[in-house]
Amino acid sequence: MTRHHGIFFVAVFVLIGMLATVAWLYRTGRFSAPRPESIGEPKEPVDGAVRLYFPGADGRLHEELRALDASGGSVELTERLVASLIAGPDTEGLFAPLPASTTVGSVFLASDGTLYLDLMSTEHPVPPVSGSQREILAAYSVINSVCGNVPGVRGVALLWNGEQRTTFAGNLDTTRPLGPNRRLVSSG
Amino acid sequence: MTARTVGARGGILRRVKRRLSLLVTALAMMAGPVPEAVRAATEKPQERVALYTTTAVLDGNGRQTPISVAMMARGPLFSIRTAVEQLGGTLRVGPLGQSHAVELDGTEFLFGPGSSAITVGQEILELPQEPVGGPLGLHVPLELLEAIYSEVGGLRFIWSPGERRLVVTRAGAESLPVTVDVVHLKGVSTLVLQFPRRPRHRVDSTFPGRAIVHILGDRITPPPTLPRLDEGYLRDIRFGAQEITLALASGAAAESYELTDPYRLVFDIFPGAAPKAAAPGLPPPPRRARIPTIVIDPGHGGSDLGAQSADGLLEKEIALRLARILRTKLQARLPMRVVLTRDEDADLPLETRAAIANQLKAELFISLHLNASFGSSAHGAETYFLSLEASDERAQLAADAANIGSNPRANPLSDLELILWDMAQSQHLARSQHLATLIQEELNEALDLHDRGVKQAPFVVLNGAAMPAVLVEFGFLSNPEEVRLLRDPAYQNELADAIARAFVRYRPAGNRPELEGGEVPE
Ligand SMILES: [Zn+2]
Numbered sequence: 001m002t003r004h005h006g007i008f009f010v011a012v013f014v015l016i017g018m019l020a021t022v023a024w025l026y027r028t029g030r031f032s033a034p035r036p037e038s039i040g041e042p043k044e045p046v047d048g049a050v051r052l053y054f055p056g057a058d059g060r061l062h063e064e065l066r067a068l069d070a071s072g073g074s075v076e077l078t079e080r081l082v083a084s085l086i087a088g089p090d091t092e093g094l095f096a097p098l099p100a101s102t103t104v105g106s107v108f109l110a111s112d113g114t115l116y117l118d119l120m121s122t123e124h125p126v127p128p129v130s131g132s133q134r135e136i137l138a139a140y141s142v143i144n145s146v147c148g149n150v151p152g153v154r155g156v157a158l159l160w161n162g163e164q165r166t167t168f169a170g171n172l173d174t175t176r177p178l179g180p181n182r183r184l185v186s187s188g
Numbered sequence: 189m190t191a192r193t194v195g196a197r198g199g200i201l202r203r204v205k206r207r208l209s210l211l212v213t214a215l216a217m218m219a220g221p222v223p224e225a226v227r228a229a230t231e232k233p234q235e236r237v238a239l240y241t242t243t244a245v246l247d248g249n250g251r252q253t254p255i256s257v258a259m260m261a262r263g264p265l266f267s268i269r270t271a272v273e274q275l276g277g278t279l280r281v282g283p284l285g286q287s288h289a290v291e292l293d294g295t296e297f298l299f300g301p302g303s304s305a306i307t308v309g310q311e312i313l314e315l316p317q318e319p320v321g322g323p324l325g326l327h328v329p330l331e332l333l334e335a336i337y338s339e340v341g342g343l344r345f346i347w348s349p350g351e352r353r354l355v356v357t358r359a360g361a362e363s364l365p366v367t368v369d370v371v372h373l374k375g376v377s378t379l380v381l382q383f384p385r386r387p388r389h390r391v392d393s394t395f396p397g398r399a400i401v402h403i404l405g406d407r408i409t410p411p412p413t414l415p416r417l418d419e420g421y422l423r424d425i426r427f428g429a430q431e432i433t434l435a436l437a438s439g440a441a442a443e444s445y446e447l448t449d450p451y452r453l454v455f456d457i458f459p460g461a462a463p464k465a466a467a468p469g470l471p472p473p474p475r476r477a478r479i480p481t482i483v484i485d486p487g488h489g490g491s492d493l494g495a496q497s498a499d500g501l502l503e504k505e506i507a508l509r510l511a512r513i514l515r516t517k518l519q520a521r522l523p524m525r526v527v528l529t530r531d532e533d534a535d536l537p538l539e540t541r542a543a544i545a546n547q548l549k550a551e552l553f554i555s556l557h558l559n560a561s562f563g564s565s566a567h568g569a570e571t572y573f574l575s576l577e578a579s580d581e582r583a584q585l586a587a588d589a590a591n592i593g594s595n596p597r598a599n600p601l602s603d604l605e606l607i608l609w610d611m612a613q614s615q616h617l618a619r620s621q622h623l624a625t626l627i628q629e630e631l632n633e634a635l636d637l638h639d640r641g642v643k644q645a646p647f648v649v650l651n652g653a654a655m656p657a658v659l660v661e662f663g664f665l666s667n668p669e670e671v672r673l674l675r676d677p678a679y680q681n682e683l684a685d686a687i688a689r690a691f692v693r694y695r696p697a698g699n700r701p702e703l704e705g706g707e708v709p710e
Contacts, residue, residue: 055561055562056562056563057561057562057563057564057565057566058565058566059561059566093563095562095563129492129493129494129495130495130560131494131495131503131557131558131559131560131561131661131664131665131666132557132559132572132645132647132659132661133559133560133561133566133570133661133664134495134560134561134562134666136645137561137562166538166648167538167648170488170492170494171557171645171647171648171649171659172645172646172647172648173646173647173648173651175648178646
């Protein structure tokens with residue numbers, strides 16, 4: 001093994017450790033905003049609380065109300081939201097924004113309100129290239145759903161298989177975090 | 189200063205990456221016997237951290253001098269300062285240490301840390317890896333030294349990593365065959381000089397009524413026959429072993445630019461007003477005819493197929509076809525130079541596309557695409573201009589600052605800073621929206637669409653364009669009916685006609701009919 005590889009693996013190892021620590025801090029509430037209930041108390045799932053945004057063939061995002069366990073920190077809530085998006089809509093005529101093989105990798109909420117969301121897929125080493133409408137709907141389905149439901153999230157930085165990419169799927173700028181886009185949401 | 193602040197790409201993500209690279213550096217230090225300074229650059233930790241720095245021998249001109257080398261994962265980088273000191277030319281570094289310019293025999297090469305693009309006149313070259321700055325000054329890849337000293341200085345480089353020796357030899361001067369073509373169209377005479385490769389040269393326009401191309405280093409072989417020059421504004425053309433002299437019609441002025449693949453040196457000759465007699469020892473009056481330029485960017489290309497239809501119609505192919513049709517239509521309607529970012533099926537990075545338009549100082553930039561969506565019912569054409577993401581406050585600041593001064597030419601940015609400035613478009617949103625509106629109106633009319641308005645999105649290809657810029661999605665490859673239409677040359681013609689009509693209607697800010705040509709003071 002070359003020295004360079006060695007350094008890289010050490011760096012990755014330490015990074016994983018840091019992420020785990022951060023995740024633990026979140027889980028224990030030490031890192032997030034003060035919460036009403038104290039740690040250890042049984043939490044009641046908050047139902048009917050989330051709005052998911054699914055792409056429609058009309059080029060817009062359509063709201064779907066879901067009962068989703070809203071307990072835990074921002075990381076767990078984001079994981080559940082995105083997993084629900086990947087699983088697909090209940091409404092006929094709407095679409096799942098991401099390939100079914102996609103999973104949620106690491107999630108990290110920075111203090112400035114940027115949520116780093118790593119989407120993983122072994123089937124797609126890079127996000128499947130598509131036309132820009134599909135790309136925009138897919139990205140903002142995730143971004144609007146996360147920003148609209150996870151407290152404190154101002155923008156989402158999308159990563160794919162651990163990498164920050166210039167574009168999400170060929171056109172859309174993902175070198176910086178993207179805020180929600182309300183104009184894409186269907187009013188009807 | 190606003191521009192500089194905004195130019196730092198990627199905001200928060202960048203900062204996170206920087207921290208990561210510092211972490212990697214710290215770990216590398218702790219890991220033990222890494223020779224000399226292991227230094228972190230700003231981004232892409234694996235690519236921009238030197239594995240180690242060392243000193244090699246620069247062996248050229250019968251002299252041997254030490255040169256600092258940074259060994260990167262992707263190959264060695266050499267100290268540009270030492271290279272210029274030893275091999276000739278002058279090196280100028282911008283006040284912020286970002287922009288670097290090497291001038292050699294009248295040719296200027298612009299480059300900087302963190303960008304793999306270098307500009308040579310109006311040409312942009314891509315380096316295989318980016319120059320990296322540090323305490324020992326900017327270090328550049330061998331390809332940059334070759335770009336400077338092979339073409340312009342006639343030098344050849346051989347790097348022996350084992351010996352740590354960079355050997356420089358002088359190549360024998362070649363004789364380059366030149367071909368000549370002249371067209372006279374719409375009040376402009378265009379002379380095209382084609383060479384097998386870019387010769388080291390300098391264009392001298394200091395004498396009224398004349399333009400001289402000095403070939404430096406190489407010799408040229410004139411063409412066996414010359415085109416007839418009985419009309420137009422070019423009166424005569426003469427070839428020497430190392431110069432080409434153009435005699436212009438009385439009062440005419442010439443503007444030159446370069447095209448690549450194959451390499452061409454082009455002169456547009458206009459019947460401009462007779463220049464005033466220059467005072468002895470002073471440069472000629474700063475007045476030059478200027479033809480407006482539109483840059484058309486056919487989306488995707490090469491390994492990037494873009495969207496595709498179920499039956500295999502590719503976005504990259506239709507985009508190129510439409511771009512070529514549009515070029516022909518625009519050139520027939522408006523006295524303008526139309527340049528395609530790619531005129532073949534080739535990979536072209538998104539950032540390079542706008543950079544080409546910036547280098548050509550184009551008036552307008554239009555990127556052509558085909559859409560795809562979920563399901564198969566989406567149809568119709570859409571026109572986009574850039575949206576600045578609210579989450580990137582610096583981009584918003586740039587837009588606010590830009591609204592104060594709307595003249596892009598008043599911006600005191602150098603060309604290099606401009607092409608590295610990834611949010612250049614924020615200064616031109618109002619005119620981009622205007623152009624997008626005209627285009628969408630024409631498309632709605634041509635395609636009988638009713639509910640289509642102009643849209644905004646953060647598209648990378650528009651970010652860096654320092655002029656009004658739009659992106660057109662002509663139709664949906666996910667819709668079988670529209671795929672059938674998009675294949676039809678008559679439909680392709682209609683689409684291109686609609687865009688051409690919009691360009692004819694377009695007026696720059698202040699209502700100056702700039703696209704109709706004319707003269708601008710320089
Ligand atoms: Zn496209």
